[in-house]
Amino acid sequence: MQRALTAEDKEEVVKELIRAGIEEEIAEQIKGEFIPAELTIELDELLEMQIEEAYARDILMVQGRREEGEVKLGDIELKVNKSKLPELIKGELRKKLRAVRDKLSRRKLDEILKKVEEKYEKAKVEPREAVGIVAAQSIGEPGTQMTLRTFHYAGVGAIYITLGLPRIIEIVDARKKPSTPAMKIKLAGEYASDRNKAEELTMEIEETYIRDIGKVEASTEDMSVWVSLKERELKRRHIGREEVEEKLKGLGAGVLVEATEDGKLRIQVQNKFYHELLRLEEKVSSTLVKGIEGIKRAIVRRDVDGEYMLYTEGSALKKVMRIEGIDFSRTTTNNIAEIADVLGIEAARNAIIEEMMGTLEEQGLDVDPRHVMLIADAMTMDGEVKQIGRHGLAGGKASVLSRAAFEVTVDNLLEAATHGETDELKGVTENVIVGQPIKLGTGAIELVAR
Amino acid sequence: MEEKREKYTKYEKARIIGARALQIAAGAPVLIKTDEIDPIEIAIEEFEKGVIPITVKRDK
Numbered sequence: 057m058q059r060a061l062t063a064e065d066k067e068e069v070v071k072e073l074i075r076a077g078i079e080e081e082i083a084e085q086i087k088g089e090f091i092p093a094e095l096t097i098e099l100d101e102l103l104e105m106q107i108e109e110a111y112a113r114d115i116l117m118v119q120g121r122r123e124e125g126e127v128k129l130g131d132i133e134l135k136v137n138k139s140k141l142p143e144l145i146k147g148e149l150r151k152k153l154r155a156v157r158d159k160l161s162r163r164k165l166d167e168i169l170k171k172v173e174e175k176y177e178k179a180k181v182e183p184r185e186a187v188g189i190v191a192a193q194s195i196g197e198p199g200t201q202m203t204l205r206t207f208h209y210a211g212v213g214a215i216y217i218t219l220g221l222p223r224i225i226e227i228v229d230a231r232k233k234p235s236t237p238a239m240k241i242k243l244a245g246e247y248a249s250d251r252n253k254a255e256e257l258t259m260e261i262e263e264t265y266i267r268d269i270g271k272v273e274a275s276t277e278d279m280s281v282w283v284s285l286k287e288r289e290l291k292r293r294h295i296g297r298e299e300v301e302e303k304l305k306g307l308g309a310g311v312l313v314e315a316t317e318d319g320k321l322r323i324q325v326q327n328k329f330y331h332e333l334l335r336l337e338e339k340v341s342s343t344l345v346k347g348i349e350g351i352k353r354a355i356v357r358r359d360v361d362g363e364y365m366l367y368t369e370g371s372a373l374k375k376v377m378r379i380e381g382i383d384f385s386r387t388t389t390n391n392i393a394e395i396a397d398v399l400g401i402e403a404a405r406n407a408i409i410e411e412m413m414g415t416l417e418e419q420g421l422d423v424d425p426r427h428v429m430l431i432a433d434a435m436t437m438d439g440e441v442k443q444i445g446r447h448g449l450a451g452g453k454a455s456v457l458s459r460a461a462f463e464v465t466v467d468n469l470l471e472a473a474t475h476g477e478t479d480e481l482k483g484v485t486e487n488v489i490v491g492q493p494i495k496l497g498t499g500a501i502e503l504v505a506r
Numbered sequence: 507m508e509e510k511r512e513k514y515t516k517y518e519k520a521r522i523i524g525a526r527a528l529q530i531a532a533g534a535p536v537l538i539k540t541d542e543i544d545p546i547e548i549a550i551e552e553f554e555k556g557v558i559p560i561t562v563k564r565d566k
């Protein structure tokens with residue numbers, strides 16, 4: 057394991073460091089600081105590790121040092137990297153270890169790593185484990201403890217978001233639109249640090265109709281619709297009168313708009329029919345002047361990092377994407393179908409996991425994320441978001457008996473019979489029904505004589 | 507019998523021990539020296555010593 061560090065080795069390490077994105081100057085400097093003793097691990101191994109840039113230097117500093125004394129950052133980096141853990145756990149472990157570095161000794165560090173590796177091994181599932189059933193039970197049981205109330209205070213201003221069991225059902229049913237769509241919009245640059253700028257954005261995206269900024273009246277006297285704009289609302293939302301006029305002219309060909317001297321707008325009806333007048337009134341009042349359709353309200357909040365961000369009632373991911381001042385890569389919506397549409401199926405899978413874990417956590421329930429991940433995988437594996445029930449996952453099964461066992465038994469059997477379907481008896485449910493051993497656990501193992 | 511033993515999953519282990527215990531219970535000759543009389547206990551001991559002439563078929 058131990059080997060003297062040659063000049064070529066140094067050269068190679070430096071090259072690798074540059075490749076990893078470290079500036080040449082710093083890499084050269086590190087080369088000068090190599091302890092001339094020996095490598096405590098093989099060079100190949102070292103080069104293969106994914107070392108965080110900031111700690112590359114620390115690793116090289118501990119090379120060749122004897123196994124005693126205080127724990128250096130490099131030790132943590134090196135030992136964690138050497139362990140047989142997945143990258144995600146490694147990262148978390150590193151962060152935690154760095155925080156308690158002064159209380160560690162190298163022996164303790166080794167001990168901790170051993171324990172973590174042990175725990176990780178234990179947490180793995182063995183082949184042929186019935187993971188689906190375990191996942192179902194692991195979400196079903198906490199489900200019994202969840203609130204049944206549809207609405208719940210979300211903790212941010214006065215925006216209400218469906219939580220608890222109703223929300224879980226919504227996710228699992230893969231609804232096209234959640235009952236309470238909402239977005240969390242992160243901001244970029246100075247929008248994130250300046251409250252006023254963030255407030256301005258609020259006005260920019262909140263949907264504003266004519267009826268929100270003025271009074272719309274239909275007058276049978278002169279057969280026209282009168283709009284009296286409220287000065288205060290216009291100012292607050294940064295809307296100019298000309299803008300409104302412009303929008304109204306865009307209503308259709310032959311629409312006559314004129315401004316009177318008392319500040320009112322008059323829109324004339326072409327055909328002097330009463331129902332035409334009413335239709336025009338409705339059309340005028342629901343004309344979008346500013347903002348994004350679907351964003352009913354937006355409020356500014358400060359997040360945990362002290363950044364200003366927006367919470368919205370209503371969701372329109374695609375349109376929000378184009379607004380200046382928004383950090384789209386960190387912006388999310390609770391509408392999973394929308395995410396699948398705009399960002400793709402992998403993003404949708406992620407959204408399902410995040411949303412479900414979020415709702416469970418909000419209710420104080422501790423569920424292993426792997427169960428939720430399995431569900432998300434099952435829902436998205438065909439490239440589109442499918443619901444769990446009879447119109448999705450369960451209904452799409454290949455086996456007649458399995459489908460019949462789930463819901464609408466007679467319909468399924470009849471349908472299968474008219475088409476002359478065959479059941480291959482490959483799944484679990486079918487084999488339980490016909491009374492054969494199932495291909496799970498011990499039932500899936502075939503013995504051979506040695 | 508110090509050949510390199512395969513690593514079995516808990517399901518494979520259960521299946522092998524179960525099958526072997528059945529053989530022993532039906533009168534098959536025991537392959538180790540033991541004081542145990544319970545076929546399952548005997549099978550477990552045989553399994554631990556790696557002398558059971560049964561393996562599993564893998565990779566289907």
